[in-house]
Amino acid sequence: MDGTPPAESDPRVERLVNELIGRVADKWTMLILELLEEKGTLRFTEIGRQVEGISQKMLTQTLRQMERDGLATRTVHPVVPPRVDYALTPLGNSLSAAFCGVWIWAERHLAAVEEARARFDAL
Amino acid sequence: MDGTPPAESDPRVERLVNELIGRVADKWTMLILELLEEKGTLRFTEIGRQVEGISQKMLTQTLRQMERDGLATRTVHPVVPPRVDYALTPLGNSLSAAFCGVWIWAERHLAAVEEARARFDAL
DNA sequence: CGGCATCCTCCTGGATACTG
DNA sequence: CAGTATCCAGGAGGATGCCG
Numbered sequence: 001m002d003g004t005p006p007a008e009s010d011p012r013v014e015r016l017v018n019e020l021i022g023r024v025a026d027k028w029t030m031l032i033l034e035l036l037e038e039k040g041t042l043r044f045t046e047i048g049r050q051v052e053g054i055s056q057k058m059l060t061q062t063l064r065q066m067e068r069d070g071l072a073t074r075t076v077h078p079v080v081p082p083r084v085d086y087a088l089t090p091l092g093n094s095l096s097a098a099f100c101g102v103w104i105w106a107e108r109h110l111a112a113v114e115e116a117r118a119r120f121d122a123l
Numbered sequence: 124m125d126g127t128p129p130a131e132s133d134p135r136v137e138r139l140v141n142e143l144i145g146r147v148a149d150k151w152t153m154l155i156l157e158l159l160e161e162k163g164t165l166r167f168t169e170i171g172r173q174v175e176g177i178s179q180k181m182l183t184q185t186l187r188q189m190e191r192d193g194l195a196t197r198t199v200h201p202v203v204p205p206r207v208d209y210a211l212t213p214l215g216n217s218l219s220a221a222f223c224g225v226w227i228w229a230e231r232h233l234a235a236v237e238e239a240r241a242r243f244d245a246l
Numbered sequence: 247c248g249g250c251a252t253c254c255t256c257c258t259g260g261a262t263a264c265t266g
Numbered sequence: 267c268a269g270t271a272t273c274c275a276g277g278a279g280g281a282t283g284c285c286g
Binding site: 011013015016017018020021022024025027030031052067068069070091094095097098099100101102103104105106107109110112113115116117119120121 | 134136138139140141143144145147148150153154175190191192193214217218220221222223224225226227228229230232233235236238239240242243244
């Protein structure tokens, strides 16, 4: 943790890495990632209930993307009424761990940022 | 780094933390953060040249936001032609360090994600 | 040089309604 | 229950032009 980014050499790889971060750093993705990390396995509606303010559309879309990216698994149980379970893959777990540092940063420095904003806005 | 998020108790704080992350996890912010971390101090146009694809509007907007959030300093030199220098604050440096984990994750697992996508799309 | 203001376009994402 | 499909408003963000 010296704060020095990897200093990517290949610009093509750098671009891909940036795109990937842009994708996973999405608000809903991060919230669902955190939720599944904590709760383990949840069904569709459960996630919808526990992620404050998410629409059904974004929930479906985000889960699909996470599944596609190999971050989560989607298990369909052939019962009536239908039941679909979601859980993190090891890859998803590792991303959750990586985000942990940012989460802690935000928590620790929230006050400092709000202070800075107040000072800036006072001008 | 056990992958367990702080499990925020106060829902109001949790919301603020989420908003803050949403703000700083912005694409341009992350790129400028990384650039300033590496290069130290840069002027407006320098940053514009080195951040691939950013428009002047987004550059101004992002730098202003970073300044407001206490992540970067803006120094105006009263010379002709005008010269404005940007550099990270300690707070900005700490955020850069926090993002380091995500950056490393993306770099290390880029191939795995692309593999997962290929497998998903093959269906 | 380092902006700010304006216009205009595209895409995100919410609301709603319908299916297996 | 777990989606898919459609419509639509709002904001992100690019292009252009003007100022100190």
